Every structure is written in structure tokens, then in C-alpha cells.
Amino acid sequence: MEIKSKLILGDCAKELKNIEDNSIDLIVTSPPYADARKNSYGGIHPNKYVEWFLPITQELFRVLKPSGTFILNIKEKVVKGERHTYVLELIMKMREQGWLWTEEFIWHKKNSYPGKWPNRFRDSWERLLQFNKQKKFKMYQDAVMVPMGDWAKSRLRRLSDTDKTRDESKVLSGFGKNISNWVGRTMAYPTNVLHMATECGNRNHSATFPESLPEWFIKLFTKEGDCVMDPFMGSGTTIKVAQRMHRNSIGIEIDESFFKMVYKFTEPSVYYLFERGKTYDTTQHG
Numbered sequence: 001m002e003i004k005s006k007l008i009l010g011d012c013a014k015e016l017k018n019i020e021d022n023s024i025d026l027i028v029t030s031p032p033y034a035d036a037r038k039n040s041y042g043g044i045h046p047n048k049y050v051e052w053f054l055p056i057t058q059e060l061f062r063v064l065k066p067s068g069t070f071i072l073n074i075k076e077k078v079v080k081g082e083r084h085t086y087v088l089e090l091i092m093k094m095r096e097q098g099w100l101w102t103e104e105f106i107w108h109k110k111n112s113y114p115g116k117w118p119n120r121f122r123d124s125w126e127r128l129l130q131f132n133k134q135k136k137f138k139m140y141q142d143a144v145m146v147p148m149g150d151w152a153k154s155r156l157r158r159l160s161d162t163d164k165t166r167d168e169s170k171v172l173s174g175f176g177k178n179i180s181n182w183v184g185r186t187m188a189y190p191t192n193v194l195h196m197a198t199e200c201g202n203r204n205h206s207a208t209f210p211e212s213l214p215e216w217f218i219k220l221f222t223k224e225g226d227c228v229m230d231p232f233m234g235s236g237t238t239i240k241v242a243q244r245m246h247r248n249s250i251g252i253e254i255d256e257s258f259f260k261m262v263y264k265f266t267e268p269s270v271y272y273l274f275e276r277g278k279t280y281d282t283t284q285h286g
């Protein structure tokens with residue numbers, strides 16, 4: 001199987017126009033934050049953020065396959081003492097473009113540094129917004145299962161009568177559970193909170209993803225040979241992980257020095273022998 005990585009130097013608002021309709025299986029990206037980190041790669045004023053980003057999300061909608069997924073890492077900045085609303089406004093406007101706001105994952109940054117502010121606590125999470133073009137999209141939930149943990153051993157040892165049937169919620173939430181379904185299992189599905197440390201060895205970029213982040217979404221939403229894109233490529237974490245996981249990839253970066261850095265370590269084309277059940281190196285998190 002041939003796996004290709006295509007790197008593009010330029011503004012993704014323009015470069016995306018050269019990418020085929022309905023050709024991408026997964027987009028994972030972290031755009032520049034509003035006004036943040038002005039000294040390293042510019043920033044967009046929070047009041048202009050939605051206006052700046054919408055033409056890009058329109059192109060992302062066009063290039064994503066109907067069965068594909070878009071994961072957007074973003075967090076609203078504090079402006080004049082309150083959280084700005086540009087992320088919420090962006091979600092509303094993207095829905096008008098046709099996107100479904102399917103889910104929101106939380107990235108809990110396990111190692112965020114301590115701090116003290118008069119009116120808030122340290123910020124240790126970011127949003128990972130999931131958008132889709134349609135309700136039915138590709139999702140391989142078994143690929144991200146996690147060990148059941150020790151609670152299962154004691155909880156499942158002695159089951160009450162209620163545990164053996166579907167126990168409807170006592171607060172009428174509509175949620176029910178049948179605990180006995182989990183007897184004998186060693187793995188469970190994860191929650192929508194991802195506990196991952198931020199990247200500390202900065203890899204010459206001030207806002208890199210930990211490799212475990214794109215890796216988790218690549219496992220969940222793609223298979224080998226699919227195509228993953230990061231339109232704000234930065235230090236190329238998504239591209240590097242996609243290549244390691246035998247996915248095709250496209251990265252776009254406006255900054256020439258970041259682009260050159262990624263270009264150095266990326267193989268434009270690699271041939272792999274397809275072996276059923278073969279695994280590749282994965283990162284540990286949790």
C-alpha cells in the first residue's frame with residue numbers, strides 16, 4: 001500500500017480551493033487562537049475571529065467526505081475579564097453552513113502550570129469540537145477502548161437483582177444501565193474527556209499537539225489508507241502521526257520556517273506491506 005503525505009506552503013483559505021471535493025476522511029486542526037501568541041505567528045482579533053474563519057470552514061465542508069469528521073481544537077480567550085463568545089458564535093454560524101455539531105470532547109491538559117488570578121482558576125482544558133456533514137459518519141469505537149480498571153473487579157463480583165436487568169434512571173433522565181452486561185469484559189468505551197499532557201519539548205513551535213491527540217482521533221475516525229488533513233499544520237504533529245499510522249495526509253502551513261521544518265522529516269510517499277492485524281507504535285496517555 002502506498003501512503004502519501006502532501007505538504008502545502010500557503011494560506012489555507014486559498015490553498016484549500018485546490019483540494020478535491022469530498023476527498024478527506026478526517027480533519028484535525030488547531031487554528032491560531034484569537035489574538036494569542038501575537039509574537040510567534042500572529043493572531044486574529046476575537047471580534048473578527050468568526051468572520052476570518054467562516055470562509056475556511058466553508059472550504060473544509062466542501063473537501064470533507066460525507067462520511068468524514070472535522071475535529072476543531074479551540075478555546076475562547078478572556079477579554080476584559082470575561083470569556084469572549086467567538087467560539088459559541090462560530091458554532092452557530094457553522095451550523096448555518098450545514099455542519100452538524102455532533103459532539104464536544106474536552107482535552108484535559110494534565111500538566112497545565114499552576115497560576116493565580118483574582119477571579120478564576122487555572123485553565124486546564126480546551127475544547128475539541130466535533131463537526132460532521134451528516135448524522136451517519138464513520139466511527140470505529142472499538143479502536144479506542146480502554147481497560148475496565150480495578151473498579152470492575154469489586155463492582156461486578158456480587159451483582160444485585162437490579163444489576164441483572166436494565167435499571168432505569170431514578171431521576172427519570174431516560175438513561176438506563178444493565179451492569180451485568182459488563183461481566184467478563186476487560187475493556188470499556190472511553191468517555192468524551194481526554195486526559196493528555198501538553199507537549200513540553202516544544203519542537204520549535206509554541207503550540208504543538210501532543211502526538212496522542214491526533215492519534216486518538218485518527219484511530220476513532222479512520223482506517224489505514226484513509227486521508228487525514230491539518231490545514232493549520234504548525235510543527236506537523238498530525239502529519240507525522242498520520243504517516244506513522246499508515247494514513248495519507250495533507251498539511252497546509254503559512255509560515256515558511258514551520259513548513260520547511262515539517263518538510264525535512266516527512267516522506268512524500270512510503271510503501272507498506274499490508275499485513276492483516278498489524279499494529280504500529282502508539283503513544284500512551286490517560
Ligand SMILES: C[S@@+](CC[C@H](N)C(=O)[O-])C[C@H]1O[C@@H](n2cnc3c(N)ncnc32)[C@H](O)[C@@H]1O
Pocket residue numbers: 010011012013029030031032033041205207208209210231232233234235236237238252253254255258
Ligand atoms: C496552533 S498552531 C498549530 C499547531 C499544530 N497543531 C502542531 O501540533 O504543531 C497554528 C498554525 O497555523 C499556522 N497558520 C496561521 N494562519 C494560517 C493560514 N491562514 N493558513 C495556514 N496556516 C496558518 C500558524 O503559522 C501556526 O503554525
